[in-house]
Amino acid sequence: MTIFGKKLSAAVIASALACSATQAQADVTTLTFEIINKTSGPIILNSSRWDKALAEPGFFDVDPLSEHSFEANYRTNFGYPRKTPATLREVISYAWGNRECTFTTELRVTxxxxxxxxxxxxxRSASATSTGVEDVMCHARVTEKTDDVPLNYSVQFSMG
Incomplete structure (x- = not known):
């Protein structure tokens, strides 16, 4: 191969890589939470890293024997090349008296x-643990997902 041919091949590969990097740069991944309350009392969002002041008071709370869904948007970057996996992790907990469930979900992209x-x-993964003074049934699962960037997905968390 001539020097010109080598340089042309390198330029084609470099431009293809540059195009793929710009296509997958910063996106917004939407995570949909479905919280199911199987208890006889209301469950209250006890902890999260969200600024709860941005929502109406009681927005995250779930009435007895009912469910509530909401979405959270996360700025994600799956740019190429990436040496380490990109990880989106969210931990929230809901409480009812002395009972508490801690829910964790994670998106790991390689x-x-x-x-x-x-x-x-x-x-994607979802897990639930009873973390209160009194035990309570906690359950978590991934319910829906997309395989295309920005890799949106849904989780279902239940307490009681």
């Missing part, structure tokens, strides 16, 4: 080399 764009692999 990338591998692709000719025109990176191969993105996303793994």
């Amino acid at each position: 990338q591998s080399f692709g000719l025109l764009r990176p191969t993105v692999t996303a793994v």
Whole structure:
């Protein structure tokens, strides 16, 4: 291959990589929470890293034997190349008296080399633990997901 051919090949590969990097830069990943209250009393959002002052008072609370859904948007960056996996992790807890459930969800994104764009692999998880003074049943699961960037998904958390 001539020097000109080598430089042309390098330029084509570099521009393909640059295009794939700009396509997958900053996105907004939407995480939908469905909170199910199976108790006989209201459950209250006890802790999260959200600024609860931005929502109406009681917005996150769930009445007895009912459910409430809401969305949270996270600025994500799955730019290429990336040496370490990108991780989005959210931990929230709901309480009813001395009973509390701590719910965790995580989106872990890894990338591998692709000719025109990176191969993105996303793994989502959800878990629940009873963390109050009194035990209570806690359950978590991923209910819906998309395989395309920005990798939106839904989780269902239940208490009681």
